[in-house]
Amino acid sequence: MHDTGASTLFDDLREAVTAPDLTQEALQLCRSGTLLRAMLLVIVVLGVGLLFGARGPASWLGELSAAATVAVPATLLWVLMACAARHLIARAAPLVQVAAASALGAVAALVLWWPMAAVDMAPGSTHAVAPALTGALLAALVFQSERWRQRARLPAAAAARLADLQTRxxxxxxxxxxxxxxxxxxxxxxxxxxxxxxxxxxxxxxxxxxxxxxxxxxxxxxxxxxxxxxxxxxxxxxxxxxxxxxxxxxxxxxxxxxxxxxxxxxxxxxxxxxxxxxxxxxxxxxxxxxxxxxxxxxxxxxxxxxxxxxxxxxxxxxxxxxxxxxxxxxxxxxxxxxxxxxxxxx
Structure with a gap:
Protein backbone atom coordinates (compact mmCIF):
# COMPACT_ATOMS: atom_id res chain seq x y z
CA MET A 1 0.00 0.00 0.00
CA HIS A 2 1.19 3.56 -0.71
CA ASP A 3 1.90 5.99 2.11
CA THR A 4 -0.88 8.58 2.14
CA GLY A 5 1.51 11.31 3.37
CA ALA A 6 0.99 14.05 5.90
CA SER A 7 -1.06 16.42 3.73
CA THR A 8 -4.47 17.25 5.16
CA LEU A 9 -7.52 18.97 3.81
CA PHE A 10 -7.18 21.77 6.36
CA ASP A 11 -3.56 22.43 5.31
CA ASP A 12 -4.62 22.60 1.68
CA LEU A 13 -7.52 24.93 2.45
CA ARG A 14 -5.17 27.23 4.33
CA GLU A 15 -2.75 27.26 1.40
CA ALA A 16 -5.62 27.87 -1.01
CA VAL A 17 -6.64 31.14 0.63
CA THR A 18 -3.06 32.35 1.05
CA ALA A 19 -1.87 34.38 -1.93
CA PRO A 20 1.45 33.00 -3.27
CA ASP A 21 4.43 35.28 -3.82
CA LEU A 22 5.65 36.41 -7.21
CA THR A 23 8.41 33.87 -7.84
CA GLN A 24 10.76 33.48 -10.78
CA GLU A 25 8.11 31.68 -12.78
CA ALA A 26 5.21 33.91 -11.69
CA LEU A 27 5.90 36.79 -14.10
CA GLN A 28 5.59 35.15 -17.52
CA LEU A 29 7.04 37.12 -20.44
CA CYS A 30 7.23 34.39 -23.10
CA ARG A 31 3.58 34.37 -24.02
CA SER A 32 1.61 35.63 -26.96
CA GLY A 33 -0.72 37.43 -24.55
CA THR A 34 2.21 39.46 -23.19
CA LEU A 35 3.21 40.50 -26.70
CA LEU A 36 -0.34 41.53 -27.63
CA ARG A 37 -0.79 43.57 -24.45
CA ALA A 38 2.63 45.20 -24.88
CA MET A 39 1.86 46.18 -28.49
CA LEU A 40 -1.52 47.63 -27.53
CA LEU A 41 -0.12 49.56 -24.56
CA VAL A 42 2.77 51.05 -26.58
CA ILE A 43 0.51 52.16 -29.43
CA VAL A 44 -2.03 53.70 -27.04
CA VAL A 45 0.63 55.62 -25.08
CA LEU A 46 2.30 56.87 -28.25
CA GLY A 47 -1.06 57.85 -29.73
CA VAL A 48 -2.05 59.84 -26.65
CA GLY A 49 1.36 61.51 -26.50
CA LEU A 50 1.28 62.53 -30.15
CA LEU A 51 -2.14 64.14 -29.71
CA PHE A 52 -0.53 67.09 -27.90
CA GLY A 53 1.54 68.13 -30.89
CA ALA A 54 -0.75 67.12 -33.75
CA ARG A 55 -2.22 69.82 -35.98
CA GLY A 56 -5.24 67.68 -36.87
CA PRO A 57 -6.52 64.13 -37.28
CA ALA A 58 -4.60 63.58 -40.53
CA SER A 59 -1.40 64.92 -39.03
CA TRP A 60 -1.88 62.76 -35.94
CA LEU A 61 -2.45 59.59 -37.97
CA GLY A 62 0.64 60.30 -40.05
CA GLU A 63 2.83 60.86 -37.01
CA LEU A 64 1.43 57.76 -35.27
CA SER A 65 2.07 55.62 -38.37
CA ALA A 66 5.66 56.90 -38.56
CA ALA A 67 6.21 56.24 -34.85
CA ALA A 68 4.70 52.76 -35.18
CA THR A 69 7.32 51.80 -37.78
CA VAL A 70 9.85 51.94 -34.96
CA ALA A 71 7.64 51.17 -31.95
CA VAL A 72 6.04 47.93 -33.16
CA PRO A 73 9.23 46.04 -34.16
CA ALA A 74 11.04 47.53 -31.15
CA THR A 75 8.33 46.16 -28.86
CA LEU A 76 8.63 42.75 -30.46
CA LEU A 77 12.41 42.85 -30.02
CA TRP A 78 12.03 43.92 -26.39
CA VAL A 79 9.65 41.03 -25.61
CA LEU A 80 12.09 38.57 -27.22
CA MET A 81 15.06 39.93 -25.25
CA ALA A 82 13.10 40.10 -21.98
CA CYS A 83 11.90 36.54 -22.55
CA ALA A 84 15.46 35.32 -23.14
CA ALA A 85 16.69 37.06 -19.97
CA ARG A 86 13.65 36.36 -17.80
CA HIS A 87 15.45 33.99 -15.40
CA LEU A 88 18.25 36.50 -14.79
CA ILE A 89 15.77 39.34 -14.34
CA ALA A 90 13.64 37.29 -11.92
CA ARG A 91 16.59 36.78 -9.53
CA ALA A 92 17.09 40.52 -9.06
CA ALA A 93 15.38 42.93 -6.67
CA PRO A 94 12.16 44.56 -7.93
CA LEU A 95 13.81 47.92 -8.73
CA VAL A 96 16.64 46.18 -10.54
CA GLN A 97 14.10 44.19 -12.54
CA VAL A 98 12.41 47.40 -13.74
CA ALA A 99 15.81 48.95 -14.50
CA ALA A 100 16.84 45.90 -16.52
CA ALA A 101 13.57 45.92 -18.45
CA SER A 102 14.03 49.64 -19.14
CA ALA A 103 17.58 49.12 -20.37
CA LEU A 104 16.41 46.41 -22.74
CA GLY A 105 13.68 48.76 -23.95
CA ALA A 106 16.22 51.47 -24.69
CA VAL A 107 18.42 49.01 -26.57
CA ALA A 108 15.47 47.71 -28.61
CA ALA A 109 14.39 51.25 -29.55
CA LEU A 110 17.90 52.26 -30.62
CA VAL A 111 18.42 49.07 -32.64
CA LEU A 112 15.35 49.94 -34.71
CA TRP A 113 15.89 53.73 -34.74
CA TRP A 114 19.54 53.90 -35.86
CA PRO A 115 19.11 52.23 -39.30
CA MET A 116 16.21 54.55 -40.09
CA ALA A 117 18.12 57.60 -38.83
CA ALA A 118 21.03 56.68 -41.08
CA VAL A 119 18.83 57.09 -44.16
CA ASP A 120 16.93 60.10 -42.75
CA MET A 121 13.70 58.11 -42.29
CA ALA A 122 13.56 58.13 -38.49
CA PRO A 123 10.46 59.81 -37.06
CA GLY A 124 10.75 62.60 -34.50
CA SER A 125 14.05 63.71 -33.00
CA THR A 126 17.36 63.31 -34.81
CA HIS A 127 19.13 62.62 -31.49
CA ALA A 128 19.40 59.13 -30.01
CA VAL A 129 18.43 60.31 -26.52
CA ALA A 130 14.72 60.68 -27.36
CA PRO A 131 14.10 57.16 -28.74
CA ALA A 132 16.26 55.62 -26.00
CA LEU A 133 14.32 57.34 -23.22
CA THR A 134 10.99 56.61 -24.90
CA GLY A 135 11.88 52.94 -25.27
CA ALA A 136 13.06 52.73 -21.66
CA LEU A 137 9.92 54.37 -20.24
CA LEU A 138 7.55 52.29 -22.37
CA ALA A 139 9.42 49.09 -21.45
CA ALA A 140 9.18 49.97 -17.75
CA LEU A 141 5.47 50.66 -18.13
CA VAL A 142 4.83 47.37 -19.94
CA PHE A 143 6.91 45.39 -17.44
CA GLN A 144 5.20 46.96 -14.43
CA SER A 145 1.74 46.51 -15.97
CA GLU A 146 2.44 42.79 -16.37
CA ARG A 147 3.49 42.67 -12.71
CA TRP A 148 0.28 44.44 -11.65
CA ARG A 149 -1.74 42.10 -13.84
CA GLN A 150 -0.10 39.06 -12.25
CA ARG A 151 -0.82 40.32 -8.74
CA ALA A 152 -4.44 40.98 -9.70
CA ARG A 153 -4.72 37.36 -10.87
CA LEU A 154 -3.54 35.85 -7.58
CA PRO A 155 -6.97 36.08 -5.85
CA ALA A 156 -8.50 34.32 -8.87
CA ALA A 157 -5.90 31.58 -8.52
CA ALA A 158 -6.79 31.12 -4.85
CA ALA A 159 -10.50 30.97 -5.71
CA ALA A 160 -9.78 28.36 -8.37
CA ARG A 161 -7.88 26.28 -5.79
CA LEU A 162 -10.87 26.34 -3.45
CA ALA A 163 -13.26 25.44 -6.27
CA ASP A 164 -11.05 22.49 -7.14
CA LEU A 165 -11.12 21.19 -3.59
CA GLN A 166 -14.90 21.48 -3.49
CA THR A 167 -15.42 19.65 -6.78
CA ARG A 168 -12.79 16.95 -6.48
Whole structure:
Protein backbone atom coordinates (compact mmCIF):
# COMPACT_ATOMS: atom_id res chain seq x y z
CA MET A 1 0.00 0.00 0.00
CA HIS A 2 1.19 3.56 -0.71
CA ASP A 3 1.90 5.99 2.11
CA THR A 4 -0.88 8.58 2.14
CA GLY A 5 1.51 11.31 3.37
CA ALA A 6 0.99 14.05 5.90
CA SER A 7 -1.06 16.42 3.73
CA THR A 8 -4.47 17.25 5.16
CA LEU A 9 -7.52 18.97 3.81
CA PHE A 10 -7.18 21.77 6.36
CA ASP A 11 -3.56 22.43 5.31
CA ASP A 12 -4.62 22.60 1.68
CA LEU A 13 -7.52 24.93 2.45
CA ARG A 14 -5.17 27.23 4.33
CA GLU A 15 -2.75 27.26 1.40
CA ALA A 16 -5.62 27.87 -1.01
CA VAL A 17 -6.64 31.14 0.63
CA THR A 18 -3.06 32.35 1.05
CA ALA A 19 -1.87 34.38 -1.93
CA PRO A 20 1.45 33.00 -3.27
CA ASP A 21 4.43 35.28 -3.82
CA LEU A 22 5.65 36.41 -7.21
CA THR A 23 8.41 33.87 -7.84
CA GLN A 24 10.76 33.48 -10.78
CA GLU A 25 8.11 31.68 -12.78
CA ALA A 26 5.21 33.91 -11.69
CA LEU A 27 5.90 36.79 -14.10
CA GLN A 28 5.59 35.15 -17.52
CA LEU A 29 7.04 37.12 -20.44
CA CYS A 30 7.23 34.39 -23.10
CA ARG A 31 3.58 34.37 -24.02
CA SER A 32 1.61 35.63 -26.96
CA GLY A 33 -0.72 37.43 -24.55
CA THR A 34 2.21 39.46 -23.19
CA LEU A 35 3.21 40.50 -26.70
CA LEU A 36 -0.34 41.53 -27.63
CA ARG A 37 -0.79 43.57 -24.45
CA ALA A 38 2.63 45.20 -24.88
CA MET A 39 1.86 46.18 -28.49
CA LEU A 40 -1.52 47.63 -27.53
CA LEU A 41 -0.12 49.56 -24.56
CA VAL A 42 2.77 51.05 -26.58
CA ILE A 43 0.51 52.16 -29.43
CA VAL A 44 -2.03 53.70 -27.04
CA VAL A 45 0.63 55.62 -25.08
CA LEU A 46 2.30 56.87 -28.25
CA GLY A 47 -1.06 57.85 -29.73
CA VAL A 48 -2.05 59.84 -26.65
CA GLY A 49 1.36 61.51 -26.50
CA LEU A 50 1.28 62.53 -30.15
CA LEU A 51 -2.14 64.14 -29.71
CA PHE A 52 -0.53 67.09 -27.90
CA GLY A 53 1.54 68.13 -30.89
CA ALA A 54 -0.75 67.12 -33.75
CA ARG A 55 -2.22 69.82 -35.98
CA GLY A 56 -5.24 67.68 -36.87
CA PRO A 57 -6.52 64.13 -37.28
CA ALA A 58 -4.60 63.58 -40.53
CA SER A 59 -1.40 64.92 -39.03
CA TRP A 60 -1.88 62.76 -35.94
CA LEU A 61 -2.45 59.59 -37.97
CA GLY A 62 0.64 60.30 -40.05
CA GLU A 63 2.83 60.86 -37.01
CA LEU A 64 1.43 57.76 -35.27
CA SER A 65 2.07 55.62 -38.37
CA ALA A 66 5.66 56.90 -38.56
CA ALA A 67 6.21 56.24 -34.85
CA ALA A 68 4.70 52.76 -35.18
CA THR A 69 7.32 51.80 -37.78
CA VAL A 70 9.85 51.94 -34.96
CA ALA A 71 7.64 51.17 -31.95
CA VAL A 72 6.04 47.93 -33.16
CA PRO A 73 9.23 46.04 -34.16
CA ALA A 74 11.04 47.53 -31.15
CA THR A 75 8.33 46.16 -28.86
CA LEU A 76 8.63 42.75 -30.46
CA LEU A 77 12.41 42.85 -30.02
CA TRP A 78 12.03 43.92 -26.39
CA VAL A 79 9.65 41.03 -25.61
CA LEU A 80 12.09 38.57 -27.22
CA MET A 81 15.06 39.93 -25.25
CA ALA A 82 13.10 40.10 -21.98
CA CYS A 83 11.90 36.54 -22.55
CA ALA A 84 15.46 35.32 -23.14
CA ALA A 85 16.69 37.06 -19.97
CA ARG A 86 13.65 36.36 -17.80
CA HIS A 87 15.45 33.99 -15.40
CA LEU A 88 18.25 36.50 -14.79
CA ILE A 89 15.77 39.34 -14.34
CA ALA A 90 13.64 37.29 -11.92
CA ARG A 91 16.59 36.78 -9.53
CA ALA A 92 17.09 40.52 -9.06
CA ALA A 93 15.38 42.93 -6.67
CA PRO A 94 12.16 44.56 -7.93
CA LEU A 95 13.81 47.92 -8.73
CA VAL A 96 16.64 46.18 -10.54
CA GLN A 97 14.10 44.19 -12.54
CA VAL A 98 12.41 47.40 -13.74
CA ALA A 99 15.81 48.95 -14.50
CA ALA A 100 16.84 45.90 -16.52
CA ALA A 101 13.57 45.92 -18.45
CA SER A 102 14.03 49.64 -19.14
CA ALA A 103 17.58 49.12 -20.37
CA LEU A 104 16.41 46.41 -22.74
CA GLY A 105 13.68 48.76 -23.95
CA ALA A 106 16.22 51.47 -24.69
CA VAL A 107 18.42 49.01 -26.57
CA ALA A 108 15.47 47.71 -28.61
CA ALA A 109 14.39 51.25 -29.55
CA LEU A 110 17.90 52.26 -30.62
CA VAL A 111 18.42 49.07 -32.64
CA LEU A 112 15.35 49.94 -34.71
CA TRP A 113 15.89 53.73 -34.74
CA TRP A 114 19.54 53.90 -35.86
CA PRO A 115 19.11 52.23 -39.30
CA MET A 116 16.21 54.55 -40.09
CA ALA A 117 18.12 57.60 -38.83
CA ALA A 118 21.03 56.68 -41.08
CA VAL A 119 18.83 57.09 -44.16
CA ASP A 120 16.93 60.10 -42.75
CA MET A 121 13.70 58.11 -42.29
CA ALA A 122 13.56 58.13 -38.49
CA PRO A 123 10.46 59.81 -37.06
CA GLY A 124 10.75 62.60 -34.50
CA SER A 125 14.05 63.71 -33.00
CA THR A 126 17.36 63.31 -34.81
CA HIS A 127 19.13 62.62 -31.49
CA ALA A 128 19.40 59.13 -30.01
CA VAL A 129 18.43 60.31 -26.52
CA ALA A 130 14.72 60.68 -27.36
CA PRO A 131 14.10 57.16 -28.74
CA ALA A 132 16.26 55.62 -26.00
CA LEU A 133 14.32 57.34 -23.22
CA THR A 134 10.99 56.61 -24.90
CA GLY A 135 11.88 52.94 -25.27
CA ALA A 136 13.06 52.73 -21.66
CA LEU A 137 9.92 54.37 -20.24
CA LEU A 138 7.55 52.29 -22.37
CA ALA A 139 9.42 49.09 -21.45
CA ALA A 140 9.18 49.97 -17.75
CA LEU A 141 5.47 50.66 -18.13
CA VAL A 142 4.83 47.37 -19.94
CA PHE A 143 6.91 45.39 -17.44
CA GLN A 144 5.20 46.96 -14.43
CA SER A 145 1.74 46.51 -15.97
CA GLU A 146 2.44 42.79 -16.37
CA ARG A 147 3.49 42.67 -12.71
CA TRP A 148 0.28 44.44 -11.65
CA ARG A 149 -1.74 42.10 -13.84
CA GLN A 150 -0.10 39.06 -12.25
CA ARG A 151 -0.82 40.32 -8.74
CA ALA A 152 -4.44 40.98 -9.70
CA ARG A 153 -4.72 37.36 -10.87
CA LEU A 154 -3.54 35.85 -7.58
CA PRO A 155 -6.97 36.08 -5.85
CA ALA A 156 -8.50 34.32 -8.87
CA ALA A 157 -5.90 31.58 -8.52
CA ALA A 158 -6.79 31.12 -4.85
CA ALA A 159 -10.50 30.97 -5.71
CA ALA A 160 -9.78 28.36 -8.37
CA ARG A 161 -7.88 26.28 -5.79
CA LEU A 162 -10.87 26.34 -3.45
CA ALA A 163 -13.26 25.44 -6.27
CA ASP A 164 -11.05 22.49 -7.14
CA LEU A 165 -11.12 21.19 -3.59
CA GLN A 166 -14.90 21.48 -3.49
CA THR A 167 -15.42 19.65 -6.78
CA ARG A 168 -12.79 16.95 -6.48
CA UNK A 169 -13.35 15.62 -2.98
CA UNK A 170 -16.64 13.84 -3.61
CA UNK A 171 -18.04 11.91 -0.62
CA UNK A 172 -20.22 9.65 -2.78
CA UNK A 173 -17.20 8.58 -4.83
CA UNK A 174 -15.22 7.84 -1.65
CA UNK A 175 -18.03 5.79 -0.12
CA UNK A 176 -18.66 3.86 -3.33
CA UNK A 177 -14.97 3.02 -3.64
CA UNK A 178 -14.65 1.93 -0.02
CA UNK A 179 -17.77 -0.25 -0.33
CA UNK A 180 -16.30 -1.83 -3.45
CA UNK A 181 -13.03 -2.50 -1.63
CA UNK A 182 -14.88 -4.04 1.34
CA UNK A 183 -16.74 -6.36 -1.02
CA UNK A 184 -13.51 -7.38 -2.75
CA UNK A 185 -11.67 -8.10 0.51
CA UNK A 186 -13.34 -11.52 0.75
CA UNK A 187 -13.58 -12.27 -2.98
CA UNK A 188 -10.30 -10.87 -4.32
CA UNK A 189 -7.97 -9.40 -1.66
CA UNK A 190 -5.30 -8.50 -4.22
CA UNK A 191 -7.78 -6.50 -6.28
CA UNK A 192 -9.09 -4.81 -3.13
CA UNK A 193 -5.55 -3.69 -2.32
CA UNK A 194 -5.15 -2.28 -5.84
CA UNK A 195 -8.41 -0.33 -5.52
CA UNK A 196 -7.27 1.23 -2.25
CA UNK A 197 -3.89 2.08 -3.78
CA UNK A 198 -5.61 3.81 -6.70
CA UNK A 199 -7.84 5.70 -4.27
CA UNK A 200 -4.80 6.73 -2.22
CA UNK A 201 -3.06 8.13 -5.31
CA UNK A 202 -6.17 10.05 -6.32
CA UNK A 203 -6.55 11.68 -2.93
CA UNK A 204 -2.82 12.42 -2.71
CA UNK A 205 -3.14 14.29 -6.00
CA UNK A 206 -6.35 16.03 -4.88
CA UNK A 207 -4.70 17.28 -1.70
CA UNK A 208 -1.36 18.09 -3.29
CA UNK A 209 0.08 21.38 -4.46
CA UNK A 210 -2.13 22.90 -7.14
CA UNK A 211 0.37 25.60 -8.14
CA UNK A 212 2.96 23.20 -9.58
CA UNK A 213 2.69 22.07 -13.17
CA UNK A 214 2.34 18.43 -14.11
CA UNK A 215 2.37 16.70 -17.49
CA UNK A 216 -0.23 15.23 -19.81
CA UNK A 217 1.33 11.79 -19.26
CA UNK A 218 0.96 12.06 -15.47
CA UNK A 219 -2.64 13.23 -15.83
CA UNK A 220 -3.40 10.29 -18.13
CA UNK A 221 -1.98 7.84 -15.58
CA UNK A 222 -4.04 9.38 -12.78
CA UNK A 223 -7.16 9.24 -14.95
CA UNK A 224 -6.52 5.54 -15.64
CA UNK A 225 -6.55 4.91 -11.91
CA UNK A 226 -9.81 6.81 -11.50
CA UNK A 227 -11.46 4.93 -14.37
CA UNK A 228 -10.19 1.61 -13.03
CA UNK A 229 -12.16 2.27 -9.85
CA UNK A 230 -15.28 3.37 -11.74
CA UNK A 231 -14.99 0.31 -14.00
CA UNK A 232 -15.59 -1.90 -10.96
CA UNK A 233 -18.81 -0.03 -10.21
CA UNK A 234 -20.24 0.18 -13.72
CA UNK A 235 -18.78 -2.98 -15.28
CA UNK A 236 -19.77 -3.33 -18.93
CA UNK A 237 -21.83 -0.15 -18.79
CA UNK A 238 -18.59 1.85 -18.90
CA UNK A 239 -16.63 1.54 -22.13
CA UNK A 240 -13.37 3.51 -22.25
CA UNK A 241 -11.43 4.15 -25.45
CA UNK A 242 -7.87 5.49 -25.25
CA UNK A 243 -6.31 7.13 -28.32
CA UNK A 244 -3.03 8.55 -27.06
CA UNK A 245 -0.07 10.16 -28.76
CA UNK A 246 3.19 9.52 -26.89
CA UNK A 247 4.62 12.76 -28.25
CA UNK A 248 2.01 14.74 -26.30
CA UNK A 249 2.89 13.26 -22.90
CA UNK A 250 5.41 15.95 -21.87
CA UNK A 251 3.14 18.99 -22.36
CA UNK A 252 2.46 20.97 -19.18
CA UNK A 253 -0.93 20.90 -17.47
CA UNK A 254 -2.24 22.14 -14.11
CA UNK A 255 -2.58 19.28 -11.61
CA UNK A 256 -5.86 17.39 -11.89
CA UNK A 257 -6.94 19.17 -15.05
CA UNK A 258 -8.00 15.99 -16.85
CA UNK A 259 -9.53 13.81 -14.11
CA UNK A 260 -12.40 16.23 -13.26
CA UNK A 261 -13.37 16.30 -16.94
CA UNK A 262 -13.49 12.50 -17.06
CA UNK A 263 -15.43 12.44 -13.79
CA UNK A 264 -18.00 14.79 -15.34
CA UNK A 265 -18.25 12.44 -18.31
CA UNK A 266 -18.95 9.52 -15.95
CA UNK A 267 -21.50 11.40 -13.86
CA UNK A 268 -23.46 12.96 -16.72
CA UNK A 269 -22.87 10.55 -19.58
CA UNK A 270 -22.55 7.04 -18.08
CA UNK A 271 -24.33 7.05 -14.70
CA UNK A 272 -27.76 8.27 -15.93
CA UNK A 273 -27.82 5.90 -18.94
CA UNK A 274 -29.41 2.49 -18.30
CA UNK A 275 -27.17 0.85 -20.90
CA UNK A 276 -24.13 2.93 -20.00
CA UNK A 277 -22.00 4.56 -22.64
CA UNK A 278 -18.54 5.28 -23.99
CA UNK A 279 -15.84 7.73 -22.95
CA UNK A 280 -13.05 8.52 -25.40
CA UNK A 281 -9.82 10.17 -24.25
CA UNK A 282 -7.61 11.38 -27.07
CA UNK A 283 -4.29 13.25 -27.23
CA UNK A 284 -2.43 14.53 -30.27
CA UNK A 285 0.64 16.64 -30.89
CA UNK A 286 0.48 18.95 -33.91
CA UNK A 287 3.78 20.77 -34.39
CA UNK A 288 4.06 23.10 -31.36
CA UNK A 289 0.54 22.37 -30.03
CA UNK A 290 -0.92 19.54 -27.99
CA UNK A 291 -4.61 18.72 -28.35
CA UNK A 292 -6.58 16.84 -25.70
CA UNK A 293 -10.22 15.81 -25.91
CA UNK A 294 -12.61 13.97 -23.59
CA UNK A 295 -15.77 12.81 -25.38
CA UNK A 296 -18.69 10.93 -23.85
CA UNK A 297 -22.03 9.66 -25.07
CA UNK A 298 -25.12 11.43 -23.73
CA UNK A 299 -27.95 9.65 -21.96
CA UNK A 300 -31.26 9.63 -23.82
CA UNK A 301 -33.29 10.68 -20.79
CA UNK A 302 -32.84 13.63 -18.44
CA UNK A 303 -29.58 13.63 -16.49
CA UNK A 304 -28.75 15.22 -13.17
CA UNK A 305 -27.87 18.87 -13.86
CA UNK A 306 -24.39 19.97 -12.89
CA UNK A 307 -23.11 23.30 -11.65
CA UNK A 308 -20.26 23.56 -14.17
CA UNK A 309 -17.77 24.29 -11.38
CA UNK A 310 -15.34 21.55 -12.42
CA UNK A 311 -15.19 22.66 -16.06
CA UNK A 312 -14.96 26.34 -15.07
CA UNK A 313 -12.12 25.58 -12.65
CA UNK A 314 -10.13 23.66 -15.27
CA UNK A 315 -10.64 26.48 -17.78
CA UNK A 316 -9.49 29.08 -15.25
CA UNK A 317 -6.37 27.15 -14.21
CA UNK A 318 -5.41 26.58 -17.85
CA UNK A 319 -5.70 30.33 -18.41
CA UNK A 320 -3.58 31.06 -15.34
CA UNK A 321 -0.85 28.67 -16.53
CA UNK A 322 -0.81 29.28 -20.29
CA UNK A 323 -2.58 32.65 -20.67
CA UNK A 324 -3.82 33.16 -24.25
CA UNK A 325 -1.84 30.14 -25.47
CA UNK A 326 -4.43 27.79 -23.96
CA UNK A 327 -7.67 26.96 -25.76
CA UNK A 328 -10.65 25.40 -23.96
CA UNK A 329 -13.92 24.44 -25.65
CA UNK A 330 -16.86 22.26 -24.69
CA UNK A 331 -20.23 21.39 -26.18
CA UNK A 332 -22.22 18.87 -28.16
CA UNK A 333 -20.72 17.38 -31.32
CA UNK A 334 -22.60 16.80 -34.57
CA UNK A 335 -23.24 13.17 -33.63
CA UNK A 336 -24.82 14.16 -30.28
CA UNK A 337 -21.89 13.43 -27.98
CA UNK A 338 -20.44 15.86 -25.43
CA UNK A 339 -16.81 16.88 -25.94
CA UNK A 340 -14.31 18.93 -24.00
CA UNK A 341 -11.31 20.01 -26.08
CA UNK A 342 -8.08 21.53 -24.80
CA UNK A 343 -5.28 23.05 -26.82
CA UNK A 344 -2.01 24.09 -25.22
CA UNK A 345 1.63 24.71 -26.16
CA UNK A 346 3.87 21.68 -26.28
Missing amino acids: IRPHFLFNTLNTAITLVQLDPKRAEEVLEDLSDLFRAALGALDQATTVGAEIELSRRYLAIEQLRFGRRLDVEWDLDANAATAKLPPLALQPLIENAVRHGIEPADKGGTIEIRTRRRRDRVLISVTNTVAAGPSRPGHGIGIASVRERLRLMHDLDADFRCGLTEDGRFRVSIGLPS
